[in-house]
Amino acid sequence: MSRRLHFNLFLHDTGHHEASWRLPGSDPYANLSLAAHQHLARVAEDAKFDSVFLADSPVLWSDPGRRPAGKLEPTLLLAALAVSTSRIGLIATASTSYNEPYNLARRFASLDHLSGGRAGWNIVTTAGDAAARNFGLADQPLHRARYERADEFLDVSTKLWDSWADDATIADKQAGVHALRDRVHEIGHEGDFFRVEGALNVPRSPQAYPLLVQAGSSEDGKDFAARWAEAVFTAQPTLAESQAFYADLKRRVAAAGRDPGHVVILPGIVPVIGATEAEARELDAELDRLIAPRYAIGTLAHTLRVDPSVLHLDEPLPDDLPGEDEIEGAKSRRTLIVDWARRENLTVRQLIGKLGGGRGHRTFTGTPVQVADTIQHYFDNGAADGFNIMPAVLPSGIEAFATEVVPILQERGLFRTEYEGSTLREHYGLPRPANRFALQGVAR
Amino acid sequence: MSRRLHFNLFLHDTGHHEASWRLPGSDPYANLSLAAHQHLARVAEDAKFDSVFLADSPVLWSDPGRRPAGKLEPTLLLAALAVSTSRIGLIATASTSYNEPYNLARRFASLDHLSGGRAGWNIVTTAGDAAARNFGLADQPLHRARYERADEFLDVSTKLWDSWADDATIADKQAGVHALRDRVHEIGHEGDFFRVEGALNVPRSPQAYPLLVQAGSSEDGKDFAARWAEAVFTAQPTLAESQAFYADLKRRVAAAGRDPGHVVILPGIVPVIGATEAEARELDAELDRLIAPRYAIGTLAHTLRVDPSVLHLDEPLPDDLPGEDEIEGAKSRRTLIVDWARRENLTVRQLIGKLGGGRGHRTFTGTPVQVADTIQHYFDNGAADGFNIMPAVLPSGIEAFATEVVPILQERGLFRTEYEGSTLREHYGLPRPANRFALQGVAR
Numbered sequence: 032m033s034r035r036l037h038f039n040l041f042l043h044d045t046g047h048h049e050a051s052w053r054l055p056g057s058d059p060y061a062n063l064s065l066a067a068h069q070h071l072a073r074v075a076e077d078a079k080f081d082s083v084f085l086a087d088s089p090v091l092w093s094d095p096g097r098r099p100a101g102k103l104e105p106t107l108l109l110a111a112l113a114v115s116t117s118r119i120g121l122i123a124t125a126s127t128s129y130n131e132p133y134n135l136a137r138r139f140a141s142l143d144h145l146s147g148g149r150a151g152w153n154i155v156t157t158a159g160d161a162a163a164r165n166f167g168l169a170d171q172p173l174h175r176a177r178y179e180r181a182d183e184f185l186d187v188s189t190k191l192w193d194s195w196a197d198d199a200t201i202a203d204k205q206a207g208v209h210a211l212r213d214r215v216h217e218i219g220h221e222g223d224f225f226r227v228e229g230a231l232n233v234p235r236s237p238q239a240y241p242l243l244v245q246a247g248s249s250e251d252g253k254d255f256a257a258r259w260a261e262a263v264f265t266a267q268p269t270l271a272e273s274q275a276f277y278a279d280l281k282r283r284v285a286a287a288g289r290d291p292g293h294v295v296i297l298p299g300i301v302p303v304i305g306a307t308e309a310e311a312r313e314l315d316a317e318l319d320r321l322i323a324p325r326y327a328i329g330t331l332a333h334t335l336r337v338d339p340s341v342l343h344l345d346e347p348l349p350d351d352l353p354g355e356d357e358i359e360g361a362k363s364r365r366t367l368i369v370d371w372a373r374r375e376n377l378t379v380r381q382l383i384g385k386l387g388g389g390r391g392h393r394t395f396t397g398t399p400v401q402v403a404d405t406i407q408h409y410f411d412n413g414a415a416d417g418f419n420i421m422p423a424v425l426p427s428g429i430e431a432f433a434t435e436v437v438p439i440l441q442e443r444g445l446f447r448t449e450y451e452g453s454t455l456r457e458h459y460g461l462p463r464p465a466n467r468f469a470l471q472g473v474a475r
Numbered sequence: 476m477s478r479r480l481h482f483n484l485f486l487h488d489t490g491h492h493e494a495s496w497r498l499p500g501s502d503p504y505a506n507l508s509l510a511a512h513q514h515l516a517r518v519a520e521d522a523k524f525d526s527v528f529l530a531d532s533p534v535l536w537s538d539p540g541r542r543p544a545g546k547l548e549p550t551l552l553l554a555a556l557a558v559s560t561s562r563i564g565l566i567a568t569a570s571t572s573y574n575e576p577y578n579l580a581r582r583f584a585s586l587d588h589l590s591g592g593r594a595g596w597n598i599v600t601t602a603g604d605a606a607a608r609n610f611g612l613a614d615q616p617l618h619r620a621r622y623e624r625a626d627e628f629l630d631v632s633t634k635l636w637d638s639w640a641d642d643a644t645i646a647d648k649q650a651g652v653h654a655l656r657d658r659v660h661e662i663g664h665e666g667d668f669f670r671v672e673g674a675l676n677v678p679r680s681p682q683a684y685p686l687l688v689q690a691g692s693s694e695d696g697k698d699f700a701a702r703w704a705e706a707v708f709t710a711q712p713t714l715a716e717s718q719a720f721y722a723d724l725k726r727r728v729a730a731a732g733r734d735p736g737h738v739v740i741l742p743g744i745v746p747v748i749g750a751t752e753a754e755a756r757e758l759d760a761e762l763d764r765l766i767a768p769r770y771a772i773g774t775l776a777h778t779l780r781v782d783p784s785v786l787h788l789d790e791p792l793p794d795d796l797p798g799e800d801e802i803e804g805a806k807s808r809r810t811l812i813v814d815w816a817r818r819e820n821l822t823v824r825q826l827i828g829k830l831g832g833g834r835g836h837r838t839f840t841g842t843p844v845q846v847a848d849t850i851q852h853y854f855d856n857g858a859a860d861g862f863n864i865m866p867a868v869l870p871s872g873i874e875a876f877a878t879e880v881v882p883i884l885q886e887r888g889l890f891r892t893e894y895e896g897s898t899l900r901e902h903y904g905l906p907r908p909a910n911r912f913a914l915q916g917v918a919r
Contacts, residue, residue, distance in 0.1 A: 052646070227611070230535050
């Protein structure tokens, strides 16, 4: 079979453009609406997308005055969507810094059982002091320490997911034996961050582990991805940068001793689709006009770790910004923004317009054929295995992509016309993890 | 309106009798089956039950050799059931000892939004060293310390649920203002166990707080219930003990400055229903014969904190058992079992038979009219506001109760024939919590 594209829909209530809730047709309460999320997931499933995905942080992560700031907890929302869908994968973000591995490993194993093997975990270490202050800390742990904890968190979690052999449960009613005790293992983990005895209280799930997803693009983040991730979300503003990221990450995966074909790289794109190219560009501009610059400057100043007063709307960014090394969190996002502004000689106002739409992700603006062409060009030229679709406005943006762009790619033989597997890993063409205890012969 | 009964269905895969999975008609994989839980919840909803409920502990809490030991995480399973039902309340157990308040408060607020105001939280402090060893501890925290942490956990959680005023969100598209910032409050909690800045990242939910449920029957447990609980599950083997518990708890509630009418007391009962009394008794005996005593002795010895070798099947319990004061966890369950065995002069074998069915809860055995009569007798004589229904075998036990017992109680005007409210608190006739910040005028 020839190589095929993969698509993930990044769910984000009324859309990824921060002013999308203000459009006349938008439901400004969509962030808390089960029905709104059910609709988005069903549109993506009808279009045969691999998965839907929810970002998250355990903190009020945007200004509630400016846009819908409340978010339903992703593992619960996806458990509900598991009932409303039957084939599409369900990827929830959860933090390794502010959870306990026993609890989180169990939630993902439960989601995988509930969905029949459709669970995915976007692993984040959670940047920011504000989140730390919801968990008894004055400041966030250092970037490096967060990744060390994340590594051990994954070690514990995968041990817990292996703690039941696949054939542990025999349910022998006559003998009164439900599971074979010697196929259910304590894990006895003792590490720097965690001591966990196990076994997990959920038997091994259809996928064994949730699909492991990662999106950090710092050096630590990429090395972590090389060790653990099976799918990688990334923000890359140009084709050349996508190609460089793609080659670099596949190299790191090989260096970590893994098969580069077992990691799927999915750059984020904001498709803006019009019947004509001009119509698409007008749609894009209309959204940017809705952003109130006085609010947006605060967000930009926070990302760059400068005082808002040094940013002037109709001037370029100041020269003396804090470097990536001085920032503890979201390091790569800061560098991406600064490089972008300097490369394109953007004023602060212009930069805000671009960030409001894609937040650093690439916007593909044009007719359905133009958008499909760009997708194919990336796919054919070592820049992507598929895409994380981030429509500026929802649900209209995904409806347009599903009905206008997907059929073109299906006609070209680049995207499935029907689901072929039943689990999320099967959609992405990835193997089911083996059980370490079975491999070591401990189980027998 | 006259006083009405309340019913909760205690979900437990193939039933509360520990041998129920071995019956010919039982699905031994029901513990991991969404469909099995959907069926149970729908039967209870068709019968107009107030709620369904899932017990839980973050540990492999029964011997996987002996009965289905894996359990789906309750908040996720109930999020899925929220989609499959529309009126019935959804109560999940979660531990205050092994969660962080920000994460758990958020999950319950999310469940309340997803279900349209049907969430409940059975608050447990989690007894047992085995659970502690999944969270970096060598032994469980002391009983008293667990309750102190639980108190502060509730203090933090209720502050977080109050952190958004009900009218905070205005969604003014024209002005570009989504929520009023001065109606979204940091909580700035600094206590012995937790420091939490807030606000919660979920706006105030339909019920404001999940229904707060509690089941501890130790002195600490009852005092905690008096301060916080709105519904109380309890195991009481006789009418007299139910009456004493009921009067004692209502007194404690009043002493804590709360309205005793705002706490609903629900003893657990195991209904065993036959067309004749003899048929019901035969059903009961058939189940007990399925228990393998060699396994059950281990469980009993663990509960009583003695070596299994001191227990002999055809003799009474030994005289020199550890007292309640020497036990750190499940104190009241131990005392209930010992008192029961001594009161009825039970051998260990007889005791195991009774515990296998009801685990200390009262079995109501008889025809539908006899079971309805007993329920009414408890309800009319100061022993219960309703019942936590724990069928020995599921789904047959709840199907029989729903179709044979509930109509009798409806005919007598003791139980609703249609839901009258939409939230779980409305089903139980309880008021929606006021917002502390609004009351203090901080929000204005």
